[in-house]
Amino acid sequence: MPKISSTKFGHLTDPELVQLIQQNQDYLGEVYKRCKTYSVQFMRKMTNGSKSDYELDDVFHDAILVLYEKIIAGNFELTASFQTYLNSVCRFQLLNKLGKEKGYSDYEEHLDKDEDEENPMSYKSTITDTLDEVEDPKKSQFTAIEKALDIMKLAGGHCYELLTLFWYHKKSMNELTQYFGYSNSDNTKNQKARCQKRLEKIAFNELNN
Structure with missing residues (x-):
């Protein structure tokens, strides 16, 4: 089981942090501190050490940003812990990344096209x-x-x-x-x-x- 964070906001529960992040993005750093170590360890085991820590850090960074986007959208409901949620996002991104490295570029191009068409900015x-x-x-x-x-x-x-x-x-x-x-x-x-x-x-x- 992950240890309770010893950081400044370690007393806050995950649902409390969701509400605080909606008001102030500075609280996102607390989630990063709480979850990074275990998420990187999870990904290292998942890939059997085939990915560098630099690459795994990059995946975790993207997962944190995905979480933030979901939270500020206003309809996000955290049904598990931040750790479980981020591990799940990291797993999906790693599987997607590994698939692309094997040549599944058509999916990537289709995904990028859909995202751009839906986004007026x-x-x-x-x-x-x-x-x-x-x-x-x-x-x-x-x-x-x-x-x-x-x-x-x-x-x-x-x-x-x-x-x-x-x-x-x-x-x-x-x-x-x-x-x-x-x-x-x-x-x-x-x-x-x-x-x-x-x-x-x-x-x-x-x-x-």
Whole structure:
């Protein structure tokens, strides 16, 4: 059984945290602290050690963001513990990832297409590589993107650092590849695109809250 968190908010129950996260995303960090170790251990056993801790951290980061998106949607009901829920999301994402690595790319393309069609805040038209379209801080889109970046930072993982280095510090793909230790610049581009798409989803939710 997972140990009770010894962090500042360790006395809070999972349902209480759900309500608090709806009001203040800072509480998302508590879920991250409570659940990361056990989720990574769960995934390590599931993959028999075939995935690096870096890759597993990335999957957990995405699972945390999925949880946040569900919570702020307003109709989320936690029927199990955060740990059980996140382990389930991580398991699904790992199975999906392993399937894609075996060549099931048609499913990935179909999934991405459906998500973009359902989302009126288009990834391509709203969040550009330079943020030129939302430079004015007074614009609601800029505010939503800034808040989405803060949420990514709280959720842990590498997306926040990667995007801020690219957008605000103007780092090239080669520089990012060396900084993060990716195998090549194409892999870095794929990572950035995935992070950018996740950011767009969070920002879209913020605009509609």
